[in-house]
Amino acid sequence: MTVDAILFFIVAAGAVASAVLMITGQNPVKSVLFLIVNFFCLAVLYLILHAQFIAIIQILVYAGAIMVLFLFVIMLLNLGTEEKHVDALNMKRSVAVILSCIVLFLILIAIGLPAAGTGGLPASALVNGTVETIGRDLFRQYLLPFEITSLLLLGAMVGVIVLAKKHFE
Amino acid sequence: MDLLTPHLLSIGPLLTLVAVALLVLLLESIITKSEPVSFWTSVAGLLVSIGIAVPGIAVHGSAFGGMLRTGGSANYFSIIFFICALLTIVFSRDYLKKRDSVFGEFYLLILFATVGMVLMAAAADLIIVFLGIELMSICLYVLAGFIRGSVLSNESSLKYFLLGAFATGFLLYGIALLYGSTGSTSITFLTEHFETYASSRLFLAGIGLLIVGLAFKIGAVPFHMWVPDVYQGAPTPVSGFMATGAKAAAFSIIIGLFAQRFVHGVQIGTLLAILAAASMILGNVVAIAQTNVKRMLAYSSIAHAGYMLTGLAAGNAYGRDGILFYLLAYAFMNLGAFGLISFMEQEGEKHLTFDDYAGLGTTKPFLAVLMSVFMFSLAGIPPFAGFFGKYYIFVGAVQADMTWLAIVGVLMSVVSVFYYLRLVMVMYFQDTLIGQTASYSASSAAFVVLAALILLGLGVFPSSLLAIITTLY
């Protein structure tokens, strides 16, 4: 096993664990903190795949900006520890877990487990992650999706204003 | 500039629509009392867009380095979306006045959602598909909750949003699996190399999850649970918009993926057939038990998703042409029906049960006749257009050796007569219990009449449309 592979399994395990802890946590603030851990793990995974730019953006945008926003909202709403109704949710949880496990199982069958270490990264991946290549692709081949994203954000903004504005004129 | 010109011309309808949407956005921020201006701008803009899209049907091409398909089916679907948006906007104005929520932002959101739909139909790349779906969905989430004072409307919006996000996750996962197995997100590439990858489970699982994401938007069983609740709570014209425009948009992607070259392996065929049969049976049978007309139409829209999926499962030219025909006809009949319901509806989600339509044939003969036309068309009774859509789809199924599916379909459309007819019976054969009021403007009335006339026209002269449809792909 290469160093990359060992690193991958450690970080991937961290990502899964932090995600589970985030969902099951009783305290919203703790949940948010686990989410940050999860984002960091993902950033490391991107790095292993030689996607430096996305790794940085992941930390800057998600772990930085969006998480701060989440924390603000939690503070403003003054959410405490979730009320105890574990009994009520127990059955729901077990149903959810069982169904999700079946889905996971089926997806695993579909994907099939490749022999360890056979894949490796394609050569192109080594240069694809740089800012230059991303920039070039984004403004050439993916110009249209890039522009559409701005429309998407505009639409979302209008929507949020419609829903959140206190008084319409 | 020379390089850009052909691109700009071929995406004319899309550009026009975006320009109109941005113009409305500007108007909203500049003018006080902007609602009438926004309304008329949107209506005029949509009419112009239709005018630009029609001649483009005959030209096939692609734009933006293979990101978009232009002309042909993309324009045909665009026209369907524009019609849906136009009817929705016109009907909404009267409706929103009743609900004290008449704001220009409504039209803006409809226009943005329509842009998303056009992108879905024109997409030649899965990235565009995803962006289009999200643009459409986000606007629809907000539109469903547009009546902010209504609990039902808020609930509708929230449910749609939560489940929609769930569905998007699977859609994206499907796209990731497709990219993982083929190394490309280009739809053209995928359809051309379908046979190469058809034996790969990873690839098929990707397709399957993509279908899951789209089946949610279509409202096919078992991804239909949200439909009745969301349609019931959303503003009535918006429910119509979701049932017609959003459904057509999701179908445009599946058709682009499979029916374009008529290949889908036995797995996808079986899968689509199961979804189709389940949707037809559940939608039609459960619709019988409904007492609320909006819920009845919601289950009916599930059933119609089933009919159209039947055409896809058949996977031949009959089935595909049938769906294309049906989607346009369905836009008119369903939006017409939802429009009439929105005329009848009163403050606080009232006047929505079958009983509220009692005796409409004598008190409001104009509305009753139109409603009957839409109901008969939905039930697939000739000479209305609904019949031919079904007819083609079922012929396609028989041709594809799926006679069992055609039998299920025809049997279920027999069942459907029961509840469509019930509304007609109530309107004509029952006495009025309470005074009915209906409020609608002249323009709304004109558009409903137009929709009914088009249904009749398409039923008597379906060839005129079919001749165009057969040239789309």
Next chain:
Amino acid sequence: MHQFVPYILLLPLIGFLVNGLFGKKIGSETAAGLIGAGVIGLAFVLAAVIVGEMAGSPAEDRKHIVTLFQWVAAGSFSVSVAYQVDQLSMLMTLVVTGVGFLIHVYSIGYMHGDPGFRRFFAYMNLFIFMMLNLVLAGNFLLMFLGWEGVGLCSFLLIGFWHDRPFDTGGYAPGTAMTTDAAKKAFIVNRIGDFGFLIAMFMIVGAFGTLNFDEVFARAPYVFEAGNATVFWITLLLFLGATGKSAQIPLFVWLPDAMAGPTPVSALIHAATMVTAGVYMIARCSILYALAPATMEIVAGVGLATALVAATIGLVQNDIKKVLAYSTVSQLGYMFLALGVGSFTGGVFHVMTHAFFKALLFLGAGSVIHAMHDEQDIQKMGGLAPVMPVTYRTFLIAALAIAGIPPLAGFFSKDEILWKAFSQGGLGYWVVGWMVAGLTAFYMFRLVSLTFGGEARWGHDKHPHESPKLMTVPLMVLAILSVVGGFIGVPESLGGSNVIERWLEPVFAPAMAKLAFVQTGHDPAEYLLMALSVLIAAGGIAGARYIYLRRASIADGIAGRFRPFYALLWNKYFIDELYDAVIVRPIAAGSDRLLWRFFDIGVIDGMVNGTAHLVRLASGSLRKLQSGNAQNYAYGFLVGIILVLGVIIFR
């Protein structure tokens, strides 16, 4: 002249549009009635002129296809709005427009003063338009349009007086409205349409076209006789026919359809629409000739229906119900004829039946009119001197349907019975012969109770003869009932059997396939003829004796065979059976099984109690989050498992 055929259809359509759109503006009833009846009369004249021209031209030059425009086209498959003008379709057109015209004239008198007068004529004209589409269509799709269209008009007209209660004699006692009858008719018919549609899809699959011309020409080459596909096509088409023509198992709607105004019963539910199934099978004769198994089913179902309906007709007391069951029974005869390969006999009986059954219904309408909407024959009696014209014409019709020579019914019924014997078998004949006796009996029970004996109506009623507008059509139909049979006088009686010669080219391919041995004149034919006249006379005499002289006998029989009588009175409990076996389970399935159980129950039920607890325990926002939405997500997951499962394991 044949190129003018589209105008035959256009005329009723114009009438419909004028009365339907501008009815209120027209104002006067006379004008609306004149337009409504006039367009049908003109259509009849035009049809007659075309037939006259056809008769003058050589036999091979009598078939034409008039194409108006291409209707549906995709790839190699195309269907046009095209009308097929030939001996069969024009004969039907004459019957539809001719009888239709008389009934329209009668309706001007019958519907006088009704607030829906104009609407009535608009619907009636639309019906004629659709019926003409059905019989003149040059392909299955156009025929289906007419097929659905007449069903729709029938629905509208049965429920015409929608505020009136209606005695079903079975389900929903005391609460049923005419609209229930209308709905029942429509839905039962849709079950038949289901068969028609599937058959149509199979025909496209087998032939790639729906044009009668091509399908029938190629059928003998595409299918071997007895081929499974052609069996299913013909059987499904027959299912369609059982719906429209009220045969077992779908005959239950027709007696209830009597809830409509009487002219409607006469036109739609006796003379024209209900014969659509017979016409359709005759039109597809070549397909049926290739499917001997279906032919046997058709004959068997026809015979069973004839017997069952005739026995029910024996005990009914509603004047229109008796006639309705009589119609079902006579339609059974027609299917018997088709089933044994006598297509001409079936069509011939369609025609004569149209005359005398329309006459019977219009006569009944005249009686009901005079008795102020009383329909119970036990409360009539002694009407003959009061209403002489109605009585005499009704009597002629009753004699005709009973099969007394030389009235019209004798020739057509005799043709059927003879073919049932010679091409079917002794069993077919025996049952058919018994039904003939039953027919004579229940018809004269009706005549005796209504017109004969003592008056059993109260002093508040003042029956009177109907106005000329109503009696003149009765007289015309009476004449037709007398002479209508002469175009089918068999050669054995020295006739030339005009109708058989006329229709011969249409059925020639089918007859060639069936290849019956022509025995020439068989002395048995005379014997059977005599026997059927005998049993008819016996039935008439028996009925007159019992109901005019010894009314106590009837009660005595009813008393002695009480269970059997109850069975007949309740129409073999078929409505109740369908209600219990089909209607209720579907309604319950929709409400409880699929909706409450599957849609709400299964998914919600997994967490039913818990979700409830949560709802009680938490605030409004949480109610939404912990409520249905999560359960819907579980449904979603189940769906994903299904999708992936199919992909992986298929």
